[in-house]
Amino acid sequence: MTQLALIIDLNVCVGCSACVTSCKEWNTSGSAGPMTDFNAYGHDPTGTFFNRVQSFEIGEYPHTEMVHFPKSCLHCEEPPCVPVCPTGASYKREEDGIVLVDYDKCVGCKYCSWACPYGAREIDESQKVMKKCTLCVDRIYDTSLPEDRRQPACVLACPTSARIFGDVHDEYSEVSRLIREEGGYQLMPEWGTNPANHYLPRRKAKIKIQREDLERVENPLKDENFTKPSDDDLTLEDSSWI
Amino acid sequence: MCACRCGINVTLDKGEVRYIEGNPDHPLNKGVICAKGSSGIMKQYSPARLTRPLKRKPGTERGAGEFVPIEWDEAFEIMESRLSEIRATDPRKFALFTGRDQMQALTGMFAKQFGTPNYAAHGGFCSVNMAAGMIYTIGGSFWEFGGPDLERAKLFIMIGTAEDHHSNPLKIELAHFKRNGGKFISINPVRTGYSAIADEWIPIRPGTDGALFMALIHILIKDALFDRDFLIKYTNAAELVNQDESSDAFGLFERTTEDVREGCVDPQNKIWWDRNTNEPVSSQNRNADPFLFGEYELEGTKVKTAFQLLADRVEQYTPEWASEITGISVETITRLAHEMGITARDRKIELPIAWTDAWGEEHDSVTGNPVAFHAMRGLAAHSNGFHSIRNMAILMTLLGTIDRPGGFRHKAPFPRPIPPCPKPPRSPEDVQPNTELNGMPLGFPASPDDLFVDDRGEPVRLDKAFSWEHPLSAHGLMHNAITNAWRGDPHKIDTLLLFMANMAWNSSMNTSEIRNMLVDKEENGDYKIPYIIVCDAFQSETVQFADLVLPDTTYLERHDVMSMLDRPISEYDGPVDSVRIPVLPPTGDCKPFQEVLIEMGSRLGLKAFVDAGGQRKYRDYPDFIVNYETAPGSGIGFLAGWRGKSGEKSMKGEPNPNQWEMYANNNCVYHHKLPPSYQYMRNWNEGYLEWAQHHGLTRYAEPIQLHIYSEIFQEFRRAAQGKRPGKQPPDHLRERVETYFDPLPMYHEPLEAEMTNRREYPLSAITQRPMAMYHSWDSQNAWLRQIHAHNHLYMHPSIGNQNGFEDGDWVWVESMHGKVRCMCRFSEAVEPGTVWTWNAIGKASGSWGLDKTANESNQGFLLNHLIAEELPCRTRSGTISNSDPVTGQAGWYDVRVKVYKAADDEEQVTSPTFATMQRLPGQLEPLNRSKSLAYQSGTGRFRSWLDSASKKLKRSKS
Amino acid sequence: MHPAFSVIFLTTLLGVGQGLFMALITAQTYTLVELVHVEESSSFYALGTLLVLVFVALALFASFFHLGRPERAWRTPSQWRTSWLSREVIALPVFGAIAFIYGAIQWFGWDFEVTKIGDFSLPFSLLVGVVGVAASFTLFLCTGMIYACIRFLQEWATPLTVVNFILLGLASGFTVATVYATFTAPGLIAMFGGWAIVFTVVAAITRISALIRNSRIKPKSTPTTAIGVRHSKIRQTAQGAMGGSFNTREYFHGKSAGFLVFMKWGFLAMVFVIPLFLLVIGLSQKLSVLILAAAVIQYLGLIMERWFFFAQANHPQNIYYQVA
Numbered sequence A: 001m002t003q004l005a006l007i008i009d010l011n012v013c014v015g016c017s018a019c020v021t022s023c024k025e026w027n028t029s030g031s032a033g034p035m036t037d038f039n040a041y042g043h044d045p046t047g048t049f050f051n052r053v054q055s056f057e058i059g060e061y062p063h064t065e066m067v068h069f070p071k072s073c074l075h076c077e078e079p080p081c082v083p084v085c086p087t088g089a090s091y092k093r094e095e096d097g098i099v100l101v102d103y104d105k106c107v108g109c110k111y112c113s114w115a116c117p118y119g120a121r122e123i124d125e126s127q128k129v130m131k132k133c134t135l136c137v138d139r140i141y142d143t144s145l146p147e148d149r150r151q152p153a154c155v156l157a158c159p160t161s162a163r164i165f166g167d168v169h170d171e172y173s174e175v176s177r178l179i180r181e182e183g184g185y186q187l188m189p190e191w192g193t194n195p196a197n198h199y200l201p202r203r204k205a206k207i208k209i210q211r212e213d214l215e216r217v218e219n220p221l222k223d224e225n226f227t228k229p230s231d232d233d234l235t236l237e238d239s240s241w242i
Numbered sequence B: 001m002c003a004c005r006c007g008i009n010v011t012l013d014k015g016e017v018r019y020i021e022g023n024p025d026h027p028l029n030k031g032v033i034c035a036k037g038s039s040g041i042m043k044q045y046s047p048a049r050l051t052r053p054l055k056r057k058p059g060t061e062r063g064a065g066e067f068v069p070i071e072w073d074e075a076f077e078i079m080e081s082r083l084s085e086i087r088a089t090d091p092r093k094f095a096l097f098t099g100r101d102q103m104q105a106l107t108g109m110f111a112k113q114f115g116t117p118n119y120a121a122h123g124g125f126c127s128v129n130m131a132a133g134m135i136y137t138i139g140g141s142f143w144e145f146g147g148p149d150l151e152r153a154k155l156f157i158m159i160g161t162a163e164d165h166h167s168n169p170l171k172i173e174l175a176h177f178k179r180n181g182g183k184f185i186s187i188n189p190v191r192t193g194y195s196a197i198a199d200e201w202i203p204i205r206p207g208t209d210g211a212l213f214m215a216l217i218h219i220l221i222k223d224a225l226f227d228r229d230f231l232i233k234y235t236n237a238a239e240l241v242n243q244d245e246s247s248d249a250f251g252l253f254e255r256t257t258e259d260v261r262e263g264c265v266d267p268q269n270k271i272w273w274d275r276n277t278n279e280p281v282s283s284q285n286r287n288a289d290p291f292l293f294g295e296y297e298l299e300g301t302k303v304k305t306a307f308q309l310l311a312d313r314v315e316q317y318t319p320e321w322a323s324e325i326t327g328i329s330v331e332t333i334t335r336l337a338h339e340m341g342i343t344a345r346d347r348k349i350e351l352p353i354a355w356t357d358a359w360g361e362e363h364d365s366v367t368g369n370p371v372a373f374h375a376m377r378g379l380a381a382h383s384n385g386f387h388s389i390r391n392m393a394i395l396m397t398l399l400g401t402i403d404r405p406g407g408f409r410h411k412a413p414f415p416r417p418i419p420p421c422p423k424p425p426r427s428p429e430d431v432q433p434n435t436e437l438n439g440m441p442l443g444f445p446a447s448p449d450d451l452f453v454d455d456r457g458e459p460v461r462l463d464k465a466f467s468w469e470h471p472l473s474a475h476g477l478m479h480n481a482i483t484n485a486w487r488g489d490p491h492k493i494d495t496l497l498l499f500m501a502n503m504a505w506n507s508s509m510n511t512s513e514i515r516n517m518l519v520d521k522e523e524n525g526d527y528k529i530p531y532i533i534v535c536d537a538f539q540s541e542t543v544q545f546a547d548l549v550l551p552d553t554t555y556l557e558r559h560d561v562m563s564m565l566d567r568p569i570s571e572y573d574g575p576v577d578s579v580r581i582p583v584l585p586p587t588g589d590c591k592p593f594q595e596v597l598i599e600m601g602s603r604l605g606l607k608a609f610v611d612a613g614g615q616r617k618y619r620d621y622p623d624f625i626v627n628y629e630t631a632p633g634s635g636i637g638f639l640a641g642w643r644g645k646s647g648e649k650s651m652k653g654e655p656n657p658n659q660w661e662m663y664a665n666n667n668c669v670y671h672h673k674l675p676p677s678y679q680y681m682r683n684w685n686e687g688y689l690e691w692a693q694h695h696g697l698t699r700y701a702e703p704i705q706l707h708i709y710s711e712i713f714q715e716f717r718r719a720a721q722g723k724r725p726g727k728q729p730p731d732h733l734r735e736r737v738e739t740y741f742d743p744l745p746m747y748h749e750p751l752e753a754e755m756t757n758r759r760e761y762p763l764s765a766i767t768q769r770p771m772a773m774y775h776s777w778d779s780q781n782a783w784l785r786q787i788h789a790h791n792h793l794y795m796h797p798s799i800g801n802q803n804g805f806e807d808g809d810w811v812w813v814e815s816m817h818g819k820v821r822c823m824c825r826f827s828e829a830v831e832p833g834t835v836w837t838w839n840a841i842g843k844a845s846g847s848w849g850l851d852k853t854a855n856e857s858n859q860g861f862l863l864n865h866l867i868a869e870e871l872p873c874r875t876r877s878g879t880i881s882n883s884d885p886v887t888g889q890a891g892w893y894d895v896r897v898k899v900y901k902a903a904d905d906e907e908q909v910t911s912p913t914f915a916t917m918q919r920l921p922g923q924l925e926p927l928n929r930s931k932s933l934a935y936q937s938g939t940g941r942f943r944s945w946l947d948s949a950s951k952k953l954k955r956s957k958s
Numbered sequence C: 001m002h003p004a005f006s007v008i009f010l011t012t013l014l015g016v017g018q019g020l021f022m023a024l025i026t027a028q029t030y031t032l033v034e035l036v037h038v039e040e041s042s043s044f045y046a047l048g049t050l051l052v053l054v055f056v057a058l059a060l061f062a063s064f065f066h067l068g069r070p071e072r073a074w075r076t077p078s079q080w081r082t083s084w085l086s087r088e089v090i091a092l093p094v095f096g097a098i099a100f101i102y103g104a105i106q107w108f109g110w111d112f113e114v115t116k117i118g119d120f121s122l123p124f125s126l127l128v129g130v131v132g133v134a135a136s137f138t139l140f141l142c143t144g145m146i147y148a149c150i151r152f153l154q155e156w157a158t159p160l161t162v163v164n165f166i167l168l169g170l171a172s173g174f175t176v177a178t179v180y181a182t183f184t185a186p187g188l189i190a191m192f193g194g195w196a197i198v199f200t201v202v203a204a205i206t207r208i209s210a211l212i213r214n215s216r217i218k219p220k221s222t223p224t225t226a227i228g229v230r231h232s233k234i235r236q237t238a239q240g241a242m243g244g245s246f247n248t249r250e251y252f253h254g255k256s257a258g259f260l261v262f263m264k265w266g267f268l269a270m271v272f273v274i275p276l277f278l279l280v281i282g283l284s285q286k287l288s289v290l291i292l293a294a295a296v297i298q299y300l301g302l303i304m305e306r307w308f309f310f311a312q313a314n315h316p317q318n319i320y321y322q323v324a
Ligand SMILES: Nc1nc2c(c(=O)[nH]1)N[C@H]1C(S)=C(S)[C@@H](COP(=O)(O)OP(=O)(O)OC[C@H]3O[C@@H](n4cnc5c(=O)[nH]c(N)nc54)[C@H](O)[C@@H]3O)O[C@H]1N2
Pocket: B100, B126, B127, B159, B160, B161, B162, B163, B164, B165, B167, B187, B188, B189, B190, B204, B205, B206, B207, B208, B209, B375, B376, B377, B378, B379, B382, B766, B767, B768, B769, B770, B771, B772, B773, B774, B775, B893
C-alpha cells in the first residue's frame, strides 16, 4: 500500500516561506480553492493557508538555536480527524494514504479540526468548509504536466530542497531512506496518529583540530627563516672527523 | 523572469495568472522560487497599482496628495519642455536617481547622454563598500559580482548576510553544502534565516568585524597558516615597498621601470628579493623564489616586502584586542583562525583541469583551498565597512581562496582590473549644455586625479560623489541627494526624477525630515526642489510628493533585460544575461519606464536615440535592445546572446533582428559556459583573459594581481600629505583622507559611534531583510502581509530587565536624531548590545492601497527615522554625510540607541505617524466584497477588475 | 478552546431538557408506586414534555449556528459507525421523538394499561417514558463522548466528562422540574426538589473531581514532542500569521487567566452553592421565588460552567500557535 508524504529537513530549512505562498498560489485556483483572505488590505489580515512556517528559539544566548518549522497536514496513517467527521467528508484515500476533505459533503462543524492535534486544518471562513493540505492531489497525478513537475507545489518551490515528496511505505524510496538514515521522526508521537510526514533533525558539522596540525613541517614560516648560507659559512662537514 | 532575476514560468488561465513557478531550466534559480515570487499574483492584482499618469492638482500643495489624471502626451510635453530647457542651460539641474532596479545600463546611459552627472542608483546606500572594498583588493566582489563556491567548499563563513540578491541560488547552494557535510559558520549579531542553519553562530557586536579580521590575519601570520605559494605568485605580497620616510616615493612600490600606466592596468614591473640569489629581481621573473618577509636595502633605499608591512601592521592586533571590541572570546577567535587555516592547508582540492597562467606557465591541475566566505550588508552598511571588507578580502587572499575551487569565485565580467577602467568626469568643464557628459556618471577612481572636483577641491556632483569627502564613491550617494538638493549644496537643481525608489520612506535616512524637505519652500514661495517626477508601479509613500507621476507596468507586463552592462547575473562558469517577456497586457494607462526613456531620449534628441537627421531611431524598447550598440559597430549591446546577423555569435557581434525570439525560445536566458580551463584562476588565466578581451568583456588581458598592499590608497594619502602633485584635498579634509586611505588593513570605529555618548546610547540598532518581503513594496501583497503584518524591535531580555519592561511592551527607541515608538519582543538569538527589526515593514498610513487601520501603519514602524543622513558634527565646509569616508556608503547600521518603556497612558500606536494618504485617481478599489478576497484564476473577475482601470480611462477620455 | 456560544447553549439546554424529561418520568414512576400523592393529571406530563421539547428545540436551533453549512446537516448522521457527533445527531431526534410521543400520549389521553405489576398498573406512557429515559442517557453519552473521545484534549478525555454532562443535566432538569411543580403540581415539589439537591450535590462532587483532575494534568504534548527538539527552553517567535488565523481564533479563549479563575469560582457558586442554598431554603420555607431563582441562577451558572469547560481545554495545537 502506498502512503505519500512529505519529509521536512529542518537541517536546511531557512524559513523563507516559499512553500507557504507557493502552496497558496497553486491551491487557491486549484481543486482545493479558493483560499479566502479577510481584511486583505486592512487590520489583522488573515486567511486560509495549508502550510505555514513557524519559528522557534531554543536555549539561551549565546547557545541559541533557531528552528524554522514548516507545518502542513501530516497525512497521519491513523488520522484522528477522519473517524470523528459526521458526514464522511473527511477521508483517507486507500490508494495513496492522502487525507482529504470532500467540500461537497462538509457541514463545516469544525469537529475534525478539534480532532487534529497538529492544528493542520483550517476552516475557510467564506465557503464554510474545512480545508487543508491535499498533498497537491491535483498536481501529482496531472499527466498534462511533465513528469518531474508532478510534485507538490511547495516541494518544487523550496529553494533548499528541505521538502521531499515520496512514498514512505516503499522502503526503497528516497523518503524512506532519509527517514532511516537521517533520523526522521514524527511529531507528537504520543498520540499514536502515526503521521506520514516526517521531519529530519538538525545535524551539526564540526572541525577537529589536532595539536600537530599547528606544528606542521610545511609551515611556510620555516621556509622564510632559511637563508642560503654563503660559501664561507662553516658546516658540520667542515669539522667532521670521519 | 521574476521581479528581480530568477527565471519563472507564468501559466495563464483565461487571461488571469493561474500560477507562477520557477523555471527549472534557468541557471540561476534552477526551478525554485521564493515566497515573494510565488505571490506575484497578488502584486499584479493589487489595489496599490497606479494606472494613470498624474499631475499634482493645480493650486494644491505638494505632499497634500491631490492629483489630477492626465494623458501621456501631456506628461511628455511637461517633461520635454523642462528637460530641454535644463539641458540647454545647466544639465546638472536634472537629477536622476533610481532604486533597486536592474536598469542601470539604460538609465545611466540616458543620464550620460543628457549630460548630467547627477545620476546614481541604489548602490551607494546599498553595498558600495562591498563592491569597492573587494574590487580594489581582488578585482571582484561578492554581491552580484562573485560568490562562494559552496559545491566544493568544506568550511563556509557567512558574515552579515540575511538574504542577499542572489538569494535563491544561495539557498540552493547552502543546502547542498550542509548535506555534503561542510561546516557552516555564521558571524552575525542576530541569528535568523540562513544563520539559523549554521553549525556555529558567532554573535558579534555590530560594526566590529574589521577588528575580528585583523586578529584573524594576526593569527594566520603568527601560526603560519597562510598560502605562501599563492601569495607570492598571485598577489603583491612579496613586492618591495619603499620605506624611506624622507622620500616622496615612501609607501610606493619599487619598480624596474618608470611607472607608466597603460590605461587601467596595474603594470607588472615591481621588484622581489630573490632567495636564490639574495638579490632584487623583477617580479616578472617567474623562476625567482622571492622572500615573503623581510627588510632590504635597494640601491640605498630601505624597502620592505608588502607582506612584512602587513605582518608589522597586524602584530599589535591580537585576539585579545579584538575580543574586547567584538565581544567574541579569544578562544573562539583563535579556533576560527585555526579552522580556516588548517582547512585551507590540509583539505586542498585538486581538479584535473589544465590551464595556462598569464606568464605562460602551464599547470596540470587547478587546486583550491576549500574555505569559502560570503558577506554582505552586515559589513557593507557601516561607515567603516570599506576597511572591514578590505580586511576580509585580504584574509581570503592569505588563505589562498580567490577564484579557486571551494573558495571565492568570480562571475563575468569579473575579474576586472584594480580598479576597473570606467572613470568619472574630472572637472566641472566635463558638464556642458546640450552635450554628453565627458566621463561616466559612475566609475572607479584610480588616483586623486580621477576625482570629480573643482579647482578648490570641492564636489561637482549633487551627491558629492568622487569628491575628497568620499573619493571612491563608485556608486554615488543617493542617500544624500534630497538633503543636498534641498540645501543647494553643492548646487541647486531643478528637476528630480526618481525611478523605482521609495525615497520618501525606506530608502532615505532621517525619513521624517526628508519628507519635510520635499515640500519645503524658498522665501519666495517656490519649492526648494522645484520639480519632482516619480515613476512607480504602486502607491508608494514617495508618490505623494510628486509633481508628476508616471505609472509603470509590472514585471509581468513589460520587456526587460538583465544586461551585463548592469550588475551582472552571471554564474561562476560563465556569463549569463536574460530577458523578461511580457505575459500580460499593460494595465490601464501604464507605460514601461523604458519606453518613457526612449521617448524622452528621442524628443530631447539624445545621440543614442536619434539618427543623424535627429529623427527617432527606435520604435520601442524591444527595438532599441536589439539594435543599439555601445558605439557604432562595436558589436556590444545590452544583450550578449545570439548576436550576429543570425544569432551565431555570442558576447559580441552585430545586431540580430531576431534576438528576442531566440531568447524567448531559450528560456529567456543566455548562458555562455566557459570551458573548465577558463573557469578558475581568472585573474591570472591567460586563456580566460584573452577570451574576455577578445569578446569585449575587458579591455586588457593583463594579470590582475591581488592588492594586499594598496598603492592606490597610498597615492591618496600622499595627496593628503601634500607629497604628491595633482589634485589636493581641501585642508579640512586632509587629515580625514590621510587617516582612511591606509594602504594596509586597518580598523576604525563606525564614524557615528565615535561621536556618540555610549553611556547614553548603549545599544546598536540594525535592520535586516525578511525573506518574505521585498523592501517596502510587498505590504500591498495580500498574502505576504499576513506573514509580516507589522514588526517588532527584537532585543535580549536583559535590556528589558534593566529598563523595566516586559516582552511585548510598547517602548521608545531613541537615537541622537529622533525617536520611534514600537513594540518590543525579547529574543535569545541576538547579541545583547544590539536591537534589531525587519526592514521597511512599517508604512505610512493609507499608502500601498492599505486601509488606515492596517497593522503596518499602526503597529509597524520604520527605523529610518532614527538614522541620520549626516553626521552629528560640522566641518568647515558644512555638514558631512553619514557614510563611509572612503566610498560614501550609507552607514545604515551605525546608529546607537537607547530603549525605554512607553508610559502606560500613551497610545499603543507607533510613532511617528503621518496623515493618511489618499487613494489616487486611477487606483482601483480593492476587489473584496464583504472584506473577503478569494483569488481564483479563470473566473474573469480579476481580469475585468484590472481592465476596469482602462475602461474608466476611456470614459473619462471621451 | 474558544468557547462557542452555539455549543454552550446546545449542550446546556439539551441537558436541562433531558433532565426535565427524566424528572417527569421519575414523577410518574413515583406516582405509580404511590410514593407521592398528587392530583394526577395527564396535562401535567403533557405540558412538562412540551417544556422538554422547547428546550430540545432551542438546543437544536443553537446547534445550527455551529454549522458552517447547516443546509447539509442531513448528511451528519451518516457516519454513526465512527463518529460520536453522528451518533448524537441520531440520538437527539430519537430522544425528541420519544419525548414527543410520550407527550402526545399524555395530552390526547391515549394511554392504556399494559400490564399489572403487583398492585400497580403499568401504563403504556410510562413504558414509552422509560424508553425515553434510555434515549436520554444515550444522548448524554453521545454528547459527552463527543468531547471525551478526543484523547489529546486531556481535560475532556475522561469518563467524568460524560458523568458530568449527565449529572449536570439531571441537576438542572430536576431544578427546573421543581419550578414547574410549584406552578402545576405542588405535591411533587419536595420530590423534585429533593432529587435536585441530591443531583446537584453529586454533580458538585464529580465536577469538582474533574477540576481537581484537570489541575493535575501533565500535558502529554510538549514543545519537545511538538517539534522534535529536546530542550527545556523552547520559545516560539513566529507562527507565520501575524494577523491571526483559524488556529488562533478557534483554540484560544482570548481571556486572561484571572477571568478564567473568576469563571471557575463563578460557576461553582452559581451551579452548586447558591442553588443548593436557595433550594434548601425555598423548599423548607416554601418560597417558590427562591426555587425559581435557584433554577435561573443554576442555568446561568451552567453557561459559565460550559464556557469554562471549553476554555480550560488546552489543545495541543496551541503549542504551535503561541505567539501572534
Ligand atoms: N527577501 C528580500 N530579499 C532581498 C531584499 C529584500 O528586501 N527582501 N533586498 C535586496 C537588497 S536591495 C539587498 S541590498 C540585499 C541585502 O541582503 P543582506 O546583505 O543579506 O542584507 P541585510 O538584510 O541588510 O542583512 C544584513 C545582515 O547583517 C547583519 N549585521 C548587521 N550589522 C552587522 C555587523 O556589524 N556585522 C555582522 N557580521 N553582521 C551584521 C544583520 O543582522 C543581518 O543579518 O538583499 C536583497 N534581497
